């Protein structure tokens with residue numbers, strides 16, 4: 178699953194998601210979940226991004242994305258945690 182995220186969203190193949198890439202990724206997550214044409218609020222996204230940018234370098238690397246996804250899954254559906262591995 179993590180590999181798919183990278184294939185799909187790491188536009189410049191840098192190995193991490195910068196803010197723009199992470200925003201696209203998060204927007205698609207929100208769309209899938211809400212199943213509406215609701216877009217992700219950019220201010221909300223920025224707070225979220227900063228929270229998960231653990232080393233503060235302005236982009237989310239693989240470990241940071243994994244931690245973020247595990248947090249989301251914990252909130253929503255603990256049983257699907259296995260599917261990440």
Ligand SMILES: [Ca+2]
Nearest residue numbers: 234236237238
């Ligand atoms: Ca980072």
